[in-house]
Amino acid sequence: MRVITEVQKMKFEIETQKKRNRSIGFVPTMGYLHDGHLSLVSACKKTADVTVMSIFVNPLQFGPGEDFDSYPRDAKRDIKIAEENGVDIVFMPDGNEMYPSPMGSKIIVHEGADVLCGASRPGHFDGVATVVMKLLQIVKPDYAAFGMKDAQQVAVIERLVQNYHLDVSIIRGNIVREEDGLAMSSRNVRLTEEERTEAPAIYQILKETARKIRNQTIVMPEEAESLAKEKLKTVISAELEYVECRSFPNLSKEDDFASGEWLLAAAVRYSQVRLIDNILIQKGDL
Secondary structure (H helix, E strand, C coil): CEEECCHHHHHHHHHHHHHCCCCEEEEEECCCCCHHHHHHHHHHHHHCCEEEEEECCCHHHCCCCCCCCCCCCCHHHHHHHHHHCCCCEEECCCHHHHCCCCCCCCCCCCCCCCCCHHHHCCCHHHHHHHHHHHHHHHHCCCEEEEEHHHHHHHHHHHHHHHHCCCCCEEEEECCCECCCCCECCHHHHHCCHHHHHHCCHHHHHHHHHHHHHHCCCCCCHHHHHHHHHHHHHHHCCCEEEEEEEEEECCCCCCCCCCCCEEEEEEEEECCCCEEEEEEEECHHHC
16 A cells, blocks of 8 residues: 655655556545444445555644544554555645645535535635545546435535536445444544433434324424424534535425435534434335
C-alpha cells in the first residue's frame, strides 16, 4: 500500500493507473476508521481495480465552536487498518496541501443544505461540497463510496455529480451498526458510559416508527415526526435537535407519503458529541 501526501504525486499516481486501464474506487474519509468506513472499502474493491482512501479532516465543513480541533485523529492506526483491509493507496494531505492559499471560490449548495443538519450548521455543506469536488478532481475516480449514515451528505453529493456532469458513479454504503444498533461513528468514542448505554434507543425508535410507516399505521410524515419526537424525549437525556421525515434525495417536505424514497432522520446532542441516525424507506415499502 502506498501513502501519498502531496496533490501532484497523487495526480501522477492516478494517471499511471489510468494508463494501465485500471478503474479507480474512492473512499473519502476524515479518518479514525471504523467498520463503516471499511464497508465502503469492501464495496469499492468489489467494483474497481484500485481502491484509494483519503484521510483529511476538512476545516471548511466545521463552523465556529465545532469540534475541528478535538475531532479524533490517529494517522498510524488508520494507515495500519487501511493496509490490513486491502486499500491500495492512502491519500493523506495536510491542510496546507489541500488549501495552500485562501480559497478564492467555493461551491455554494442552494438546495438541501439548510434543512436537517444544515439548519444548525450554516455553511457546512458548502464546505463538504467544496472539498469533495477538490478530491474528485485529484483522484479522478470511476466510483466513489459514501455512507448513508450521512444521508443528507449523500444527497448533496449526488446532486453535485449530476449538476457538474462529473464522470463518477456514487456508491451508497449502508449504515453499519454496533451490535446494539448504534450507528458507527468516529465521534462515538466521546460518549460517556451513561450516554453510550442509552444512545441505541435513537435507532430503535426510528426503526419502530419506520415500521408503522411501512404498514400504514402512520400515513402522514408529520405524524411520524411527532411520534418519534415524543418517544425520544422520554428515553434519552440528550438535547433533541430534530426528527424529520423528508422525501429523498431532494429532501423536501411533503403532506403525505407519495411514491418514492423517504428519509426518517434524527439528530441529538450529548455532552461532548452530536449524533445523527436515519432510516431510508424504499419505494416498494409503501
